[in-house]
Amino acid sequence: MKGERVQLAHGSGGKLSHDLVSKVMLPAFANEALAELHDGAKVNIRGTRLAFTTDSYVVKPLFFAGGDIGKLAVCGTVNDLAMTGAVPLYLSAGFILEEGFPLDDLSLIVASMKAAAAEAGVLVVTGDTKVVEKGAADGIFINTAGIGAVIEGTDISPARVRPGQDIILSGAIGDHAVAVMAGRYDLVLPQTVASDCAPLAGMVRQMLAAVPSVAMLRDPTRGGLATTLNEIAVQAGVGIRVEEAAIPIHPEVAAVCNILGFDPLYLANEGKCLIIVETKHTQQVLTCIQSHPYGKEARVIGKTTASPAGQVGLHTAVGGVRLLDMLVGDQLPRIC
Amino acid sequence: MKGERVQLAHGSGGKLSHDLVSKVMLPAFANEALAELHDGAKVNIRGTRLAFTTDSYVVKPLFFAGGDIGKLAVCGTVNDLAMTGAVPLYLSAGFILEEGFPLDDLSLIVASMKAAAAEAGVLVVTGDTKVVEKGAADGIFINTAGIGAVIEGTDISPARVRPGQDIILSGAIGDHAVAVMAGRYDLVLPQTVASDCAPLAGMVRQMLAAVPSVAMLRDPTRGGLATTLNEIAVQAGVGIRVEEAAIPIHPEVAAVCNILGFDPLYLANEGKCLIIVETKHTQQVLTCIQSHPYGKEARVIGKTTASPAGQVGLHTAVGGVRLLDMLVGDQLPRIC
Numbered sequence: 001m002k003g004e005r006v007q008l009a010h011g012s013g014g015k016l017s018h019d020l021v022s023k024v025m026l027p028a029f030a031n032e033a034l035a036e037l038h039d040g041a042k043v044n045i046r047g048t049r050l051a052f053t054t055d056s057y058v059v060k061p062l063f064f065a066g067g068d069i070g071k072l073a074v075c076g077t078v079n080d081l082a083m084t085g086a087v088p089l090y091l092s093a094g095f096i097l098e099e100g101f102p103l104d105d106l107s108l109i110v111a112s113m114k115a116a117a118a119e120a121g122v123l124v125v126t127g128d129t130k131v132v133e134k135g136a137a138d139g140i141f142i143n144t145a146g147i148g149a150v151i152e153g154t155d156i157s158p159a160r161v162r163p164g165q166d167i168i169l170s171g172a173i174g175d176h177a178v179a180v181m182a183g184r185y186d187l188v189l190p191q192t193v194a195s196d197c198a199p200l201a202g203m204v205r206q207m208l209a210a211v212p213s214v215a216m217l218r219d220p221t222r223g224g225l226a227t228t229l230n231e232i233a234v235q236a237g238v239g240i241r242v243e244e245a246a247i248p249i250h251p252e253v254a255a256v257c258n259i260l261g262f263d264p265l266y267l268a269n270e271g272k273c274l275i276i277v278e279t280k281h282t283q284q285v286l287t288c289i290q291s292h293p294y295g296k297e298a299r300v301i302g303k304t305t306a307s308p309a310g311q312v313g314l315h316t317a318v319g320g321v322r323l324l325d326m327l328v329g330d331q332l333p334r335i336c
Numbered sequence: 337m338k339g340e341r342v343q344l345a346h347g348s349g350g351k352l353s354h355d356l357v358s359k360v361m362l363p364a365f366a367n368e369a370l371a372e373l374h375d376g377a378k379v380n381i382r383g384t385r386l387a388f389t390t391d392s393y394v395v396k397p398l399f400f401a402g403g404d405i406g407k408l409a410v411c412g413t414v415n416d417l418a419m420t421g422a423v424p425l426y427l428s429a430g431f432i433l434e435e436g437f438p439l440d441d442l443s444l445i446v447a448s449m450k451a452a453a454a455e456a457g458v459l460v461v462t463g464d465t466k467v468v469e470k471g472a473a474d475g476i477f478i479n480t481a482g483i484g485a486v487i488e489g490t491d492i493s494p495a496r497v498r499p500g501q502d503i504i505l506s507g508a509i510g511d512h513a514v515a516v517m518a519g520r521y522d523l524v525l526p527q528t529v530a531s532d533c534a535p536l537a538g539m540v541r542q543m544l545a546a547v548p549s550v551a552m553l554r555d556p557t558r559g560g561l562a563t564t565l566n567e568i569a570v571q572a573g574v575g576i577r578v579e580e581a582a583i584p585i586h587p588e589v590a591a592v593c594n595i596l597g598f599d600p601l602y603l604a605n606e607g608k609c610l611i612i613v614e615t616k617h618t619q620q621v622l623t624c625i626q627s628h629p630y631g632k633e634a635r636v637i638g639k640t641t642a643s644p645a646g647q648v649g650l651h652t653a654v655g656g657v658r659l660l661d662m663l664v665g666d667q668l669p670r671i672c
Contacts, residue, residue, distance in 0.1 A: 001439045003439075003440065006433045006436060006439060010433065011466045020465060024442060029429075029446075029450060029460040031461060033462070034459070034460065034461050041426070043425070045483070045485050048384040052461060052462055053428065054430045056479060058432060058472075089379070092390035093361075094479045096392050096394060096432070099343060101342040102340075103342060103360070106360060107360055111364060113364065114365060123370070124367075124370065125370050127370075128392055129357070130393075130394045131346050131669065132347075132394050133669070133670075136394075137472070138472040141466075141473075143392060143479035143481075145481030147483060334469075
């Protein structure tokens with residue numbers, strides 16, 4: 001990496017992000033909890049199993065259909081905790097503000113954080129505000145970190161993913177990215193196109209109470225469904241086969257992707273999760289999450305396989321199989 | 337605040353920072369842990385007492401005598417945890433990178449975080465990297481959040497500050513701010529002027545083992561010693577009297593302040609702490625921390641008094657008493 005510079009795609013969640021993490025961050029901070037590379041780390045303090053996670057939010061524009069940077073900053077971190085099988089409890093909030101940023105906008109964003117935190121059942125207990133000169137940031141960046149208590153009797157981990165398990169997706173993909181893009185470029189889209197940004201902790205908790213043996217959870221955010229499936233395949237050492245026709249996608253979102261040339265499999269979602277479970281529990285998981293407002297459109301989209309380990313194959317609607325790679329480059333920077 | 341805009345001084349740690357927190361953040365996120373307004377929040381998860389804190393780092397320049405943004409990002413958060421009477425255990429690291437930022441610099445910063453984390457005995461267990469376009473940030477911003485385990489038998493809180501206790505300062509003030517300023521404006525200063533940036537957790541732990549009854553700890557970072565003393569006076573409802581002549585300050589730093597018109601009482605420190613303790617334990621605290629490399633210059637600088645509650649008086653070297661207010665405005669933005 002000597003002499004190289006940061007590119008936008010280093011923040012895409014795709015291949016370059018993985019390179020950066022594996023070449024710069026992991027060698028420096030080597031430890032067991034980090035090495036899991038899950039959405040959040042699991043740590044043990046005096047016998048209490050905790051989940052701990054962080055994300056910075058730099059979305060552009062700050063306000064978009066279905067949400068804003070504040071809602072995103074709470075939901076994103078809450079969801080990362082939920083994906084470790086934890087009940088989210090406490091958040092921190094770090095604000096970096098650009099000189100001249102309107103305090104009215106800050107108040108709207110904070111109000112939106114408050115509402116999302118209330119829905120998710122978390123408390124913002126500590127925070128920090130820094131201000132940089134005009135031109136040294138882009139309005140506002142927010143970091144949240146979160147602590148959750150791992151639900152007793154659960155063990156969500158790539159190590160528990162085995163061939164022959166079902167892969168469930170909790171709903172339609174691409175809504176968030178298309179809503180943000182529409183906001184950024186002033187596209188006029190039907191009002192039905194809105195970010196799916198939502199706290200999934202309640203739905204996940206309900207599901208884990210019913211089926212504590214769920215093997216793996218992950219939310220397909222940056223890099224989209226395809227990148228997340230690749231991460232799971234590599235970390236779990238299994239193959240993954242998904243059915244294109246089974247992947248839920250709203251027709252308006254599909255239409256926008258067709259026109260603009262985006263592949264929805266690589267678009268970010270902020271209110272969806274992947275659930276990997278033994279087939280004998282699939283129906284129970286589906287029944288449980290379909291009864292929740294955030295899981296109504298849940299479907300089985302594929303299966304884990306013994307081989308080819310570490311690879312994701314997409315059975316296309318026309319009958320072929322396409323190798324689905326991680327995101328390379330970036331379709332849409334600053335999506336969250 | 338309607339129609340107002342963010343000013344640099346909203347990030348100073350002084351009066352405007354307090355206004356912003358009390359008018360925008362606190363009403364939204366009202367809860368007991370946040371209301372303590374300590375450097376970190378104390379929370380209880382399944383019977384385990386934890387401390388949780390966050391800070392974003394936007395220091396300019398990124399590298400300065402005695403440290404860099406990476407060392408600062410680890411030490412700052414470790415110290416906030418230590419100030420709650422906790423042993424720091426786990427950190428998160430969130431990077432916001434500007435497109436074009438040299439990866440070699442990122443590697444240096446990460447190496448510096450690694451070294452500081454090793455010294456402080458904490459693990460960086462979770463992280464996030466976002467990239468924004470050239471011009472949308474200033475090189476690199478880092479957020480760290482931290483979790484610590486509150487040391488059994490301690491209860492560090494403004495509520496435990498009473499009139500008649502001693503106020504100890506662990507060493508000389510102003511070094512960090514002057515070192516950063518020298519770096520920013522290319523001032524040529526003696527090599528002895530360097531940031532005091534250091535993880536204080538080891539020293540604090542050693543002291544609390546010897547004197548668990550310490551009432552209050554706080555590190556005088558943004559806003560400097562004067563602002564921190566004001567915060568304590570207001571939160572504890574006591575008066576504070578400090579002796580100007582007792583406050584340690586290195587002659588080079590005093591000279592720079594004299595020439596440039598800075599008041600060292602308002603300059604940020606990154607490796608110093610204030611300790612408030614019953615007078616009968618003062619000598620024990622001093623002996624303990626003076627034996628530690630980061631506390632060699634520790635001294636009693638003043639006392640808490642019954643009145644005037646919420647105010648800080650400085651007994652000046654020439655014999656008068658000056659009311660010491662919080663920082664108003666900002667002497668030096670982006671100091672951490």
